[in-house]
Amino acid sequence: MSSVFSIFQRPSIRLACSFIAPYRWHALGALLALIVTASLMLFMGQGIKMIVDQGFMTRSAELLERSIGLFMLVTIGLSVGTFARFYLVSWIGERVVADLRNRVFEHLVNLHPAFYENNRSSEIQSRLTADTALLQSVVGSCLSVFLRNSLMVIGGVILLFITNPKLTSIVVLSLPLVIAPILIFGRRVRRLSRESQDRVADVGSYVAEALRQIKTVQAYNHQEQDREHFSRTVEKAFRTARKYILQRSWLVTVVISLVLGDVGVILWVGGMDVISGTITSGELAAFVFYALLVGTALGSLSEVISELQRGVGAAERISELLQIRSEITAPASNLLRLPPRVSGRLTLENVSFSYPSRPGHNAVDDLTLNIAAGETIALVGPSGAGKSTLFDLLLRFYDPQQGRILIEGAPILQLDPMDLRRNFALVSQTPALFFGSVEDNIRYGNSEATFEQVEAAARIAHAHEFIMQMADGYKTHLGDGGLGLSGGQRQRLAIARALLVDAPILLLDEATSALDAQSEHLIQQALPDLMVGRTTLVIAHRLATVQNADRIAVIDQGRLVAVGTHQQLIASNPLYARLAALQFNQSMEEVV
Structure with a gap:
């Protein structure tokens, strides 16, 4: 099992743990709830033994009612503990992923522009969305299930020894048969998981690129070629996912077959002992319960480990992104400061x-x-x-x-x-406008500007007239990149934005x-006043x-x-x- 648990020693997992650390009290509460629920689930085996031996076998209604009452009390405690565990673990998962997304975005917007020349922005976007969503599933669910089932396996094996050492030896001898497939298939699953995530990122990248340039696609009647290329990309992602699913399916099938086969052997040996009077029916029932619990937990572990492997792949991709250092930074020493107005x-x-x-x-x-x-x-x-x-x-x-x-x-x-x-205030040849209102786009470089200042800048840039002709004026929402505006209108909004910055x-x-000629003439008249000082x-x-x-x-x-x-x-x-x-x-x- 050492190679299975080695995934928790990877830098990517340590990165996830560093994001959990600020919420240690929530994590401790979730861990406590997890331990309590696992303990109560294990105690249910003793409850089953009491119901069989003291209720059914003695034919005493009083003892049966007492046993059932204790069983129901344990059930209520298990329900309350499960609620607390599920809520706290899910809360941690959502909170950690929100923090992680903020951290990744903050890192991305500060990276030097050369980085984006050599990397597809849509693939980076996939890491920020799809990979973090996968991590949310791991932190908010899979990790809890892994720990819970690990406790079930450990506690179940201990109780199996206490209940019946002879039958337990059968379970112990069969454990390597169950663990071996987990180790063998686990490595393949992790590799294929990473490949599958990369192929999904390729699909997302192609969609984003095609839709962003939809006018060019349609102008050149390139839809059919794009459809074929996209279909090939999707099929490649499907083939990789199919290999991943096949490995997981084999893993689950082999584990379940071995576990249930083991239970069949236990029932046969234990049944013979009950017939001979060596053990009681309650002890056999409790032992079978524990054996099923351990077997089910092992089966769940085989599935959860696959998800954890996928989470490791996602965390590694995000970790790689966070490890990239911007080449444009403030100096570590001899930092100079400019006056408020140069x-x-x-x-x-x-x-x-x-x-x-x-x-x-x-x-x-x-x-x-x-x-x-x-x-x-x-x-x-x-x-x-x-x-x-x-x-x-x-x-x-x-x-x-x-x-x-x-x-x-x-x-x-x-x-x-x-x-x-x-x-500096920059007006580029291809002005960048963002999804949002006209007012938001003009105020982009000066978030503290008043509406009066926004309007004044728009008037100087000769943008006020066409803005007021829009449905909601300055509150009109623009599409991505100012979709729906003419080139001249986008340029005038960019000039208004630069005016509002009031940079030297x-x-x-x-x-x-x-x-157009008329707008250019108006701008040329406004520029001398703009350039003063x-x-x-x-x-x-x-x-x-x-x-x-x-x-x-x-x-x-x-x-x-x-x-x-x-x-x-x-x-x-x-x-x-x-x-x-x-x-x-x-x-x-x-x-x-």
Whole structure:
């Protein structure tokens, strides 16, 4: 049995125990109730002996009533104890899983973005939901059943020896036959359980991905191919589950056959002893009761151990997730603090960076740029030049391999990432909206903002008009990702959100790219007021939107190739002049 109990020595189980520890008094109460109910169940064997020997065999109504009365008293105690055990154990299971989910989610939202580039978010979601639900079943039910049946086996074997050592020797000799299948099949069940959980996660991942991109699926008439791929994924999960079920079925079948066969032998030997007068009928009845109790407990253990093995697999998957450490953290020493409101001065010194997935290619290459407080800098260049990567580095989603970035003269590597990011307001090229109301989405970056402030931000972003045309105005609930809104409407809500944050540094990544001409014109009129007193970095492919920037930085293949005003760059930088000529539909000579 050592290999069976070794599952409790695994780090994943110790992790579960660490979550149970804060509720030790509830756990102790549940354990006490478990011990009491197990003891009362074992005592029932003696009650059966008294009913048979003192009630039936003596033909005394008084003794029978006394025996039945004691039996009913034990039954009531067993019922009360079972209620307490079930309630406390279930409560612990729900509470522990709630804490575990909170812990896992807190861990996930603080992991560095590079982690999500190499891992499917839907699979991670499966660990947070399906695996924790399985753990809830283990902690809130299976563990209690395991402990209860273990006590039944131990207590039952002791009482078997006390009741009849001769018959007990038969039980003891047959125990290895019952335990062997548990050990043999248990290893296979655990391996197949882990595989089954992985296949289920694959199914969930594919569903989430297909439904998230449902418009693309239907636009390309890809439903049939997706259906076939999903069917193959489901079948693969089914085949793995079938192997798992087959192993469990064999385990239960073998254990039950051996246990009931053992009971048959006991009845034959014990019956012969009753006939010869060696033991009483009550003793045989009590012994059979204990033998059945031990056999049933062993059968339950064989099933519960399979569930525990699945729980171990789930706990290992969650433990693996919790052991991943974020690469973007606050320094352990020499931590610097920024003032409550920075001026917005930024410095990039010889910064070089390559993404983990493309280590041989520098997305940013030896780039140096000084940005004064309150200055508006436009970043222009071909697609893939590294403009958006600079925003990722400024927000410290990644750390450069060479060089350093400073805000207010402080290296950002010596800052707490949260302290750094509170100084930025980001409007990305593809704005992220969340399931919830319009008001919730605008208030996302400033949960303390009043409704008046929310409305004021929406008005500046020219979002108020279309919001008021919605069914419930600012209380209108949006679908996932702002489903149902146009690209321009989503962009204006994102701009309103950035306005409400009131950060000293604005990062506008193609902030007007999804707007129609009229909306873009309105936003362009609002942006100068928005930028007053703030440092602003604007990424734009349409040069008409950045001509009035204080300076324009031209980036190509990760390198800063020129900095100047629109007119200066037209005259001095061939790349910028070519981009301008293409966009303004003029020849190079006309632009210059």
